[in-house]
Amino acid sequence: xxxxxxxxxxxxxxxxxxxxxxxxxxxxxxxxxxxxxxxxxxxxxxxxxxxxxxxxxxxxxxxxxxxxxxxxxxxxxxxxxxxxxxxxxxxxxxxxxxxxxxxxxxxxxxxxxxxxxxxxxxxxxxxxxxxxxxxxxxxxxxxxxxxxxxxxxxxxxxxxxxxxxxxxxxxxxxxxxxxxxxxxxxxxxxxxxxxxxxxxxxxxxxxxxxxxxxxxxxxxxxxxxxxxxxxxxxxxxxxxxxxxxxxxxxxxxxxxxxxxxxxxxxxxxxxxxxxxxxxxxxxxxxxxxxxxxxxxxxxxxxxxxxxxxxxxxxxxxxxxxxxxxxxxxxxxxxxxxxxxxxxxxxxxxxxx
Amino acid sequence: xxxxxxxxxxxxxxxxxxxxxxxxxxxxxxxxxxxxxxxxxxxxxxxxxxxxxxxxxxxxxxxxxxxxxxxxxxxxxxxxxxxxxxxxxxxxxxxxxxxxxxxxxxxxx
Amino acid sequence: xxxxxxxxxxxxxxxxxxxxxxxxxxxxxxxxxxxxxxxxxxxxxxxxxxxxxxxxxxxxxxxxxxxxxxxxxxxxxxxxxxxxxxxxxxxxxxxxxxxxxxxxxxxxxxxxxxxxxxxxxxxxxxxxxxxxxxxxxxxxxxxxxxxxxxxxxxxxxxxxxxxxxxxxxxxxxxxxxxxxxxxxxxxxxxxxxxxxxxxxxxxxxxxxxxxxxxxxxxxxxxxxxxxxxxxxxxxxxxxxxxxxxxxxxxxxxxxxxxxxxxxxxxxxxxxxxxxx
Numbered sequence: 001x002x003x004x005x006x007x008x009x010x011x012x013x014x015x016x017x018x019x020x021x022x023x024x025x026x027x028x029x030x031x032x033x034x035x036x037x038x039x040x041x042x043x044x045x046x047x048x049x050x051x052x053x054x055x056x057x058x059x060x061x062x063x064x065x066x067x068x069x070x071x072x073x074x075x076x077x078x079x080x081x082x083x084x085x086x087x088x089x090x091x092x093x094x095x096x097x098x099x100x101x102x103x104x105x106x107x108x109x110x111x112x113x114x115x116x117x118x119x120x121x122x123x124x125x126x127x128x129x130x131x132x133x134x135x136x137x138x139x140x141x142x143x144x145x146x147x148x149x150x151x152x153x154x155x156x157x158x159x160x161x162x163x164x165x166x167x168x169x170x171x172x173x174x175x176x177x178x179x180x181x182x183x184x185x186x187x188x189x190x191x192x193x194x195x196x197x198x199x200x201x202x203x204x205x206x207x208x209x210x211x212x213x214x215x216x217x218x219x220x221x222x223x224x225x226x227x228x229x230x231x232x233x234x235x236x237x238x239x240x241x242x243x244x245x246x247x248x249x250x251x252x253x254x255x256x257x258x259x260x261x262x263x264x265x266x267x268x269x270x271x272x273x274x275x276x277x278x279x280x281x282x283x284x285x286x287x288x289x290x291x292x293x294x295x296x297x298x299x300x301x302x303x304x305x306x307x308x309x310x311x312x313x314x315x316x317x318x319x320x321x322x323x324x325x326x327x328x329x330x331x332x333x334x335x336x337x338x339x340x341x342x343x344x345x346x347x348x349x350x351x352x
Numbered sequence: 353x354x355x356x357x358x359x360x361x362x363x364x365x366x367x368x369x370x371x372x373x374x375x376x377x378x379x380x381x382x383x384x385x386x387x388x389x390x391x392x393x394x395x396x397x398x399x400x401x402x403x404x405x406x407x408x409x410x411x412x413x414x415x416x417x418x419x420x421x422x423x424x425x426x427x428x429x430x431x432x433x434x435x436x437x438x439x440x441x442x443x444x445x446x447x448x449x450x451x452x453x454x455x456x457x458x459x460x461x
Numbered sequence: 462x463x464x465x466x467x468x469x470x471x472x473x474x475x476x477x478x479x480x481x482x483x484x485x486x487x488x489x490x491x492x493x494x495x496x497x498x499x500x501x502x503x504x505x506x507x508x509x510x511x512x513x514x515x516x517x518x519x520x521x522x523x524x525x526x527x528x529x530x531x532x533x534x535x536x537x538x539x540x541x542x543x544x545x546x547x548x549x550x551x552x553x554x555x556x557x558x559x560x561x562x563x564x565x566x567x568x569x570x571x572x573x574x575x576x577x578x579x580x581x582x583x584x585x586x587x588x589x590x591x592x593x594x595x596x597x598x599x600x601x602x603x604x605x606x607x608x609x610x611x612x613x614x615x616x617x618x619x620x621x622x623x624x625x626x627x628x629x630x631x632x633x634x635x636x637x638x639x640x641x642x643x644x645x646x647x648x649x650x651x652x653x654x655x656x657x658x659x660x661x662x663x664x665x666x667x668x669x670x671x672x673x674x675x676x677x678x679x680x681x682x683x684x685x686x687x688x689x690x691x692x693x694x695x696x697x698x699x700x701x702x703x704x705x706x707x708x709x710x711x712x713x714x715x716x717x718x719x720x721x722x723x724x725x726x727x728x729x730x731x732x733x734x735x736x737x
Contacts, residue, residue, distance in 0.1 A: 054439075100439075139443050140439075140440030140441055140442065140443060141440055141441050142439045142440035143439060146439050146440060191440075192443045195442050195443075196445060228456075228458060243448040244448075246448070247448060247450050248454055251453055251454040251455070252454075252456075253454050253456060253458075326440070326441075336448050336449065336450050336452075337450060337451050337452045340450060340452035340453075340454060341452055343454060344452065344454055344455070344456075347454065347455075347456035347458075348456070
């Protein structure tokens with residue numbers, strides 16, 4: 001049997017409003033537009049102003065929108081988030097940045113005890129419309145404190161919403177959406193995906209944020225359709241899972257990749273919908289295994305699909321060790337082979 | 353390519369300015385992070401400033417004998433657009449490599 | 462005191478019965494050239510950080526494969542400021558330096574073994590101490606580099622009474638050198654002024670007399686062309702030369718007592734001179 005496979009160049013739609021942007025550029029553009037649309041938004045953090053952020057996400061925004069709206073803070077995350085509480089109380093929409101995920105720890109008190117529960121504590125009179133940007137996860141060979149996966153920690157706190165985009169298009173729209181929410185949103189940017197370019201549909205119709213449910217900006221997204229097994233991932237692990245799906249296809253296994261996007265609240269319906277079809281699931285994350293978000297995902301899948309699941313939901317995750325620095329990163333972050341092994345374990349499982 | 357400008361940093365001890373003694377690098381030169389770039393004299397001592405950044409020197413500010421204020425431009429580097437932040441490296445998008453093969457009998461029951 | 466396990470094993474010796482609390486660091490090279498360690502002695506109202514680290518000496522020596530020992534003089538940098546005057550006397554400081562370099566692994570010179578002995582680089586007051594240290598430790602010291610050296614002793618000529626009056630009630634100081642040195646000592650907020658004056662008082666008790674004991678090992682003397690404090694460098698050079706040792710001098714064009722320290726030419730000459 002012979003088959004001619006013509007490899008097609010990637011199709012970039014020529015429609016107006018679609019641009020090739022890196023996630024950096026997409027986020028920068030989103031912030032620029034948010035500042036222009038809402039005079040109450042303010043952006044601040046370490047090096048956010050004059051330098052434009054160590055990852056260039058706020059590049060040029062101070063020059064364009066002024067030092068009152070985009071400014072530098074001292075090196076004190078408790079102060080950055082504490083100030084956000086005060087600004088939110090005063091009617092602003094702060095968009096603070098914690099320069100690296102590991103620097104969020106000194107501000108846990110402000111995030112957990114103030115931002116997350118002020119609305120509840122004040123019986124709704126003091127909402128906290130704060131969009132906290134956190135460059136997150138590993139993959140850039142950074143030293144300690146510069147690569148952490150804090151989603152389970154944040155997702156566990158009542159009052160917080162947590163979201164992580166996996167591509168430039170979602171980054172642009174989800175950040176604009178998060179920055180218009182009345183509630184605090186932890187916006188986890190996968191820093192290893194900052195530089196890769198992808199198509200971003202900038203037309204407003206691409207994401208109708210005026211729809212009551214946020215249009216297509218809430219819930220999970222099917223990144224690739226498949227029949228045999230669902231890979232669940234978020235952030236930087238989505239692109240890795242898409243690679244794995246391509247490799248699995250060589251072996252005749254058709255994999256669906258579900259980009260969870262929102263880590264609080266989790267889109268349980270999308271999980272059930274996907275796994276009801278594929279009947280097998282592997283969840284992949286960079287954070288350590290124990291009490292990681294993979295456990296929550298596995299439980300939601302089990303609850304939704306217990307009758308039809310062909311195997312227990314597998315988890316392929318980081319290890320229960322402190323996030324290692326650069327040299328050991330490849331050993332820690334789930335790699336293609338570890339994910340393939342996880343898939344194989346599910347495929348081999350037989351009841352009884 | 354992008355340009356990154358570095359100002360004269362705070363030299364501590366309440367110093368507000370420094371005088372250039374000698375530049376140890378010149379425009380067009382490729383420098384490594386922490387490589388000494390300039391000899392400066394303050395009212396208290398003389399010191400060598402290490403480069404805050406790896407990159408190609410585009411411009412230097414201040415000839416020997418000239419005084420520069422803390423915060424004023426000192427040196428400008430040219431760096432690739434995809435240079436990482438202050439730490440870490442930009443990951444390379446490489447073709448995926450695998451050692452594991454999948455095998456399964458997919459009984460569609 | 463040594464600075465903990467990242468440098469060398471903690472040593473707790475007291476010389477002459479009291480602990481002067483001197484801050485010592487040993488800087489290892491990435492790639493060791495197999496040569497003897499280099500002791501750096503900073504100047505009055507300076508510190509190992511200002512005199513040697515910020516000026517690029519430590520990294521330059523490390524890059525040349527040299528193991529570097531730095532010590533902050535009493536009352537300077539991160540060293541203690543002892544109450545007793547004795548801790549500040551040059552003779553006591555020399556004894557403490559000997560203990561420190563021994564603790565840091567320096568061993569007496571042995572013919573044919575380039576890892577034995579000790580090279581010393583001093584600057585200003587540190588040059589005076591290096592001169593005396595070399596003269597009194599001929600079995601240990603291999604070569605010496607003296608920066609901004611002087612045969613005179615500006616600290617011994619310091620008008621202590623006038624300085625104390627000035628500090629008490631602002632009475633102007635007539636002697637220009639005294640006024641200048643006091644201003645220098647006051648300029649660094651980190652300086653302990655009491656300790657600076659104690660050091661001066663102790664030096665007045667043991668003023669520098671280069672002829673009394675001159676080192677016999679090879680010397681390199683370096684000063685800036687505009688260094689007025691080192692105007693007597695040629696006298697020191699001829700004094701040492703009369704002892705029959707190798708003496709080289711280097712004058713750095715355009716540089717002063719303050720700013721010769723960062724000079725590349727100074728560093729390169731020192732590394733070459735000590736690299737044998």
